[in-house]
Amino acid sequence: MTAASPASxxxxxxxxxxxxxxGHAAPAPDPADTSAHTxxxxxxxxxxxxxxxxxxxxxxxxxxxxxxxxxxxxxxQGSGVWMLTDAEITEMVESCAERNAELCLFTGPRxxxxxxxxxxxxxxxGGLRARGHDAVAGCVEDALRAVSLGVKCLLVAxxxxxxxxxxxxxxGELPADTxxxxxxxxxxxxxxxxxxxxxxxxxxxxxxxxxxxxxLTEIRRxxxxxxxxxxxxxxxxxxxxxxxxxxELIRRGAPIYLKFGLSKSxxxxxxxxxxxxxxxxSARERVRRGRLVLDLLTRLGADGGMSPLGSRLPGPLRRFTxxxxxxxx
Numbered sequence: 001m002t003a004a005s006p007a008s009x010x011x012x013x014x015x016x017x018x019x020x021x022x023g024h025a026a027p028a029p030d031p032a033d034t035s036a037h038t039x040x041x042x043x044x045x046x047x048x049x050x051x052x053x054x055x056x057x058x059x060x061x062x063x064x065x066x067x068x069x070x071x072x073x074x075x076x077q078g079s080g081v082w083m084l085t086d087a088e089i090t091e092m093v094e095s096c097a098e099r100n101a102e103l104c105l106f107t108g109p110r111x112x113x114x115x116x117x118x119x120x121x122x123x124x125x126g127g128l129r130a131r132g133h134d135a136v137a138g139c140v141e142d143a144l145r146a147v148s149l150g151v152k153c154l155l156v157a158x159x160x161x162x163x164x165x166x167x168x169x170x171x172g173e174l175p176a177d178t179x180x181x182x183x184x185x186x187x188x189x190x191x192x193x194x195x196x197x198x199x200x201x202x203x204x205x206x207x208x209x210x211x212x213x214x215x216l217t218e219i220r221r222x223x224x225x226x227x228x229x230x231x232x233x234x235x236x237x238x239x240x241x242x243x244x245x246x247x248e249l250i251r252r253g254a255p256i257y258l259k260f261g262l263s264k265s266x267x268x269x270x271x272x273x274x275x276x277x278x279x280x281x282s283a284r285e286r287v288r289r290g291r292l293v294l295d296l297l298t299r300l301g302a303d304g305g306m307s308p309l310g311s312r313l314p315g316p317l318r319r320f321t322x323x324x325x326x327x328x329x
Contacts, residue, residue, distance in 0.1 A: 043307030166201025
């Protein structure tokens with residue numbers, strides 16, 4: 001599958017011709033709903049395999065991707081930088097570089113794992129956010145360590161941490177080509193909040209998989225920041241399966257990362273050897289889910305516009321003034 005002009009083939013709806021013959025044709029796509037944005041390379045979509053928790057799972061993903069011919073633009077990990085040794089991170093960086101894929105590692109401590117009781121309540125409390133100065137410092141430490149080992153993309157789940165990392169990048173204390181990806185567990189659900197995360201420094205932004213196609217269009221009217229979207233979401237994010245929406249997700253949401261998640265699979269965060277069999281089995285199945293999505297796009301004539309492998313930067317985005325500081329107390 002190669003990159004093509006977004007206009008080279010128009011997305012169609014599943015079973016369009018068969019339903020039209022029975023008098024049940026879907027309305028023609030409204031041109032006003034089509035995103036006007038692309039990645040800098042001209043592509044409208046990229047692929048991501050999430051929850052790849054270490055070198056062994058990564059090797060499994062690449063082996064299966066080779067077998068099923070699944071192109072991968074980005075690999076992301078969810079347990080965090082602090083759950084990997086320097087040697088493991090280095091091995092993952094080198095393996096991704098060999099295959100022209102971006103590696104994205106999660107930053108630091110988060111509220112769901114520390115001693116805060118509120119995250120165990122029905123309300124979820126502060127969720128994944130960094131609780132207190134020490135947790136923020138841990139996230140920044142993770143970021144500095146990861147980039148020193150060659151990681152160029154960092155996953156962030158706290159708006160304060162995102163803002164601080166953006167300021168460090170602007171000051172040159174993190175490389176200028178470092179990118180920040182907002183976690184699905186804090187993803188914005190409206191255009192205003194999506195635009196705020198872009199301004200805070202996010203280079204791609206997870207949005208919840210229960211947003212409608214109309215919601216994607218609303219977001220695209222205010223921001224061109226890349227979206228990250230679970231075509232199939234893990235159960236702790238709702239377990240939604242949106243495979244038949246893939247063509248429309250691209251048309252309305254471009255530029256977009258199609259994330260091949262997995263429902264009905266046990267959680268593996270924070271990952272360790274006790275979860276090895278689950279991690280490797282789910283890694284293989286995520287790639288297979290990706291193949292299903294790619295096959296559907298091909299059948300619908302909607303597989304044009306994929307970014308070339310190795311593409312990773314988001315292009316110019318809007319930011320708050322990076323040298324602005326938080327108000328003093």
